[in-house]
Amino acid sequence: MFFRKCPFLLIFTLLATPLHAQDGEQLYGLYCAACHAPDGKGATGGAFPPLAGSEWVHGNPKRSVAIILKGIHGPIEVAGKSYNLAMPPQGDALGDDQIVAILNFVHKAWGNKGQDVPRDLVRVARAEFVSRTTPWTAPELLKILPLEKQPTALVNLTSRVYKGQWNQTPDFTKIQAENVEEEHSGILDTALAALKDDFGIVWEGDFMAPADGEYAFILDADDGAKLILNDQPIAEVKGLGPMDGSRVAKGKAALKAGANHVRIEYFQGKGNQGISLGWKIATATQWQWVSATTAKSTGGNPPIPLMPIDGKTVVYRNFIKGSTARGIGFGFPGEVNMVYSADNLAPELVWTGGFIDAGLHWTNRGQGFQSPMSEEVITLTKQRLLPPTARFKGYSLDAKGNPIFHVKINEQLLSDAFAPGPDGTLVRTLKLSGGTSALEIPLGDNPSVTTEKSVSLTPGKPVTITYKLR
Numbered sequence: 001m002f003f004r005k006c007p008f009l010l011i012f013t014l015l016a017t018p019l020h021a022q023d024g025e026q027l028y029g030l031y032c033a034a035c036h037a038p039d040g041k042g043a044t045g046g047a048f049p050p051l052a053g054s055e056w057v058h059g060n061p062k063r064s065v066a067i068i069l070k071g072i073h074g075p076i077e078v079a080g081k082s083y084n085l086a087m088p089p090q091g092d093a094l095g096d097d098q099i100v101a102i103l104n105f106v107h108k109a110w111g112n113k114g115q116d117v118p119r120d121l122v123r124v125a126r127a128e129f130v131s132r133t134t135p136w137t138a139p140e141l142l143k144i145l146p147l148e149k150q151p152t153a154l155v156n157l158t159s160r161v162y163k164g165q166w167n168q169t170p171d172f173t174k175i176q177a178e179n180v181e182e183e184h185s186g187i188l189d190t191a192l193a194a195l196k197d198d199f200g201i202v203w204e205g206d207f208m209a210p211a212d213g214e215y216a217f218i219l220d221a222d223d224g225a226k227l228i229l230n231d232q233p234i235a236e237v238k239g240l241g242p243m244d245g246s247r248v249a250k251g252k253a254a255l256k257a258g259a260n261h262v263r264i265e266y267f268q269g270k271g272n273q274g275i276s277l278g279w280k281i282a283t284a285t286q287w288q289w290v291s292a293t294t295a296k297s298t299g300g301n302p303p304i305p306l307m308p309i310d311g312k313t314v315v316y317r318n319f320i321k322g323s324t325a326r327g328i329g330f331g332f333p334g335e336v337n338m339v340y341s342a343d344n345l346a347p348e349l350v351w352t353g354g355f356i357d358a359g360l361h362w363t364n365r366g367q368g369f370q371s372p373m374s375e376e377v378i379t380l381t382k383q384r385l386l387p388p389t390a391r392f393k394g395y396s397l398d399a400k401g402n403p404i405f406h407v408k409i410n411e412q413l414l415s416d417a418f419a420p421g422p423d424g425t426l427v428r429t430l431k432l433s434g435g436t437s438a439l440e441i442p443l444g445d446n447p448s449v450t451t452e453k454s455v456s457l458t459p460g461k462p463v464t465i466t467y468k469l470r
């Protein structure tokens with residue numbers, strides 16, 4: 001009939017059919033898939049840029065809103081590949097709700113970990129960019145909406161700590177873990193166990209491959225380690241020995257863009273400890289490190305200023321200047337930073353501004369202590385204030401990556417939580433559980449951040465104090 005002969009009418013009918021705002025996937029199929037492909041990997045075999053694993057759809061959701069509204073053209077880098085094409089603006093064809101629905105789909109599809117798009121964002125962005133009549137170029141857009149640093153390719157990482165004496169990597173599935181933690185920094189670091197000898201760690205999570213293709217991995221450890229990807233063994237450093245480059249293991253794997261399940265097993269005998277894991281697209285030259293230390297034989301030297309990502313607190317577990325050997329650094333959103341000493345069982349250093357440049361420890365392991373990125377670091381205590389019977393029991397992270405330290409004091413358990421407050425403040429919440437006796441917790445002598453000298457805790461009743469750092 002007439003319909004069949006006139007494709008324009010057909011398209012018109014399709015566009016005029018009101019789609020439910022929540023049909024993000026369906027809208028994507030209609031408005032984006034022709035170029036970005038139904039599987040998000042870029043149409044015509046990747047001639048168009050991918051949305052799966054694209055850094056452009058992570059972090060600030062306003063960037064992808066701006067791209068849909070106004071289009072983008074000219075040279076652009078996406079997931080390690082260069083393109084020089086044009087995407088037409090779609091701001092007039094799509095309603096606010098439709099853009100929200102499409103992006104809420106794209107930001108979460110194919111292993112993407114992008115953010116939810118607030119309902120009002122599209123309206124606000126339309127108003128902001130109303131006078132713009134030409135598509136963006138990538139540099140223009142990045143100037144106002146820069147890409148967020150993704151610290152490493154490891155996401156959804158958890159760590160399990162095991163105790164035991166081994167001379168090769170044991171079957172961890174048969175052993176009970178002592179401690180499970182989320183590792184929001186996406187960085188492998190044996191210091192997390194806060195143990196010297198005879199322990200193991202198993203990390204599990206997703207390796208985010210930026211594109212389909214062959215990947216190379218490099219692994220080194222003191223003592224042993226194994227890398228398993230999508231249930232396939234990729235590389236192994238066997239038995240006891242140093243991490244001096246003489247035992248480096250390499251392996252390759254063909255991966256699909258997006259999340260690939262990764263498992264890293266590690267064990268430490270006695271003496272030095274550490275693990276390094278690097279990856280690259282097989283044809284690339286530079287290794288990218290996902291560990292606090294790098295393998296010796298490679299000579300990589302990436303400077304990495306650590307910072308909170310997506311509003312989450314970042315952790316740094318390596319030697320930090322001004323702290324004890326077991327100092328653990330936290331960079332909170334709002335430029336508030338802290339080092340907690342697992343030796344002194346107390347917050348030791350606090351400062352505002354930049355957190356830490358991890359470059360030094362990324363390069364050569366154990367080369368001195370890394371300084372905080374600030375001239376004005378406040379020392380809260382230099383010594384242990386809790387009774388000598390107190391024991392460090394590790395720490396956990398809440399959903400925002402803020403730490404809660406666990407300390408056993410005789411038969412009672414102290415939980416000591418830290419979170420950023422408004423205007424450069426750090427909020428500390430202490431809680432005692434178990435037993436009936438009250439406990440006095442000294443805070444040290446630091447009148448510049450708080451006038452309280454100690455807090456009195458009764459079991460079950462949390463007490464909150466606020467440190468003013470600015």
Ligand code: HEC
Nearest residue numbers: 031032035049050054056072073074076083084085086087
């Ligand atoms: C006509 C083809 C076409 C359509 C339709 C299209 N795009 Fe694009 N898109 C492109 C091209 C080409 C680029 C890269 C432009 C360049 O080279 O500067 C791009 C870039 C992008 C980027 C930034 C780079 C990346 O790959 O992450 C995003 C995000 C994006 N598009 C999202 C979308 C969404 C969402 C839709 C649907 C509402 C859509 N595009 C519809 C062709 C298209």
